[in-house]
Amino acid sequence: MPKPIEPRDRRPEAERLGRPLSGWRLKVYTVIFEADTRAGRSFDLALIGLVLFSIAVVMLESVASFRARHGTWLTVSEYLLTAVFSIEYLLRLACVRHPWRYARSFYGIVDLLAVLPTYLALFMPELYALVDVRVLRLLRVFRVLKLSAYVAETAMLVEALRASARKISVFISVVVMIVVVLGTVMYVVEGPHNGFSSIPASIYWAITTMTTVGYGDITPKTDFGRAIASLMMLVGWGILAVPTGIVTAEMTAQRRQRPATTRTCQVCLSEGHLPEARFCRDCGASLPPYQRD
Known part of the structure; x- marks a missing residue:
């Protein structure tokens, strides 16, 4: 009698990590990794809620007045959340056939970083604030809500940025040359007595002016210097639109190449x-x- 053909699992994650065949590991894998089941969806939504809660705990802990009144509650909450995330991380390693592959994956590293700072803070308290890296775990919302279209658009954007890398590099090189030249010119025109104390300081002014940020900590005082500054502001408007045009053109080309x-x-x-x-x-x-x- 021929052996029945099992349903084919087409998910790359299952193939890469090794989906268990049976037993408790398969049940845990279904809950933790497969968001298309009711249990898996509920688990991921609960996990996202815990991540948001843990981030709120860290933020509140940084407020001195709130920490003084509720310090004990914040500490207990943080250790309980760390225990939950640690157990979840260990279960992820235990329920796959290739745990090392998961540990080296993007989500595996993020899951480890989500619990590691709390343990390191026992020896170096200043590292406690790093637990905010847990916000990266919210990326699982794409899998939970089945936003496959957004994932595809994200991949297209990444590909467009990669294709635009050389053009943007050339553009940035031109911008760097412009700010170096004009910064040097402003150093000569204004001089140290008007706040342009050095060429690097003048280049800093040129960058803030070219990008239309304009902090105002260094300002030209002479008429010629103000004319140069006005020209740089006008040029900055046009320069800011160039990278957008490059990436948009590449995205259009990527969309035309899609099936x-x-x-x-x-x-x-x-x-x-x-x-x-x-x-x-x-x-x-x-x-x-x-x-x-």
């Missing part, structure tokens, strides 16, 4: 179905109507 189909099975979440397909090739469920980008 025309955006169909995803709502049951098993498999992707890449042909436009004429009516049923999922993996689970047999009905597919949503065909749409073009």
Whole structure:
């Protein structure tokens, strides 16, 4: 009798970390890693709530008046949250077949950093504020809420930034040369008696002026210096728009290169179905109507 074919798990995370085959590890894995189940979704939502609560605890602990009145409550809450996150991290390592792969993954490192500062603070109290790194764990909300479209758009933005890297590097090099030259000119025109005490200080003024920040700690006093400053402000408006145009052009090119189909099975979440397909090739469920980008 032929061996029955098990349902194919198409999720890259399951393939990379090693989804358990049976036993308590499979049950824990389903709750912790699979947000498409009711238990997994509830777990992730509860985890996000604990992360938000722990960040609020750290913020309140930094307020001296609040810490003086509720210091004991804040300390107990922090240690309880750290214990919960530590147990969760250990369960993640225990329920996968390749725990080292998870420990080296992005989320594995973030999960470790979420609990490590509290333990290090026992020896170096100044490191306690680093527990705010837990905010990175909120990135799991993309998986919990199934915002696959936003994940795809994020990947497209990253690819556009990567494709624009050389052009933006050349642009930044030109801007650096401009601020160095004009900063040096302002040092000569205004001089130390007007606040331009050195060429680096003048370059700092040129950067704040070119970016239209204008702190006002250094200002030109002569008419010629003010004319140069006005020119730099006008040039700064145009310069700020250049990187945006470069990235926008690359994003447009990336969008044109994307496949025309955006169909995803709502049951098993498999992707890449042909436009004429009516049923999922993996689970047999009905597919949503065909749409073009």
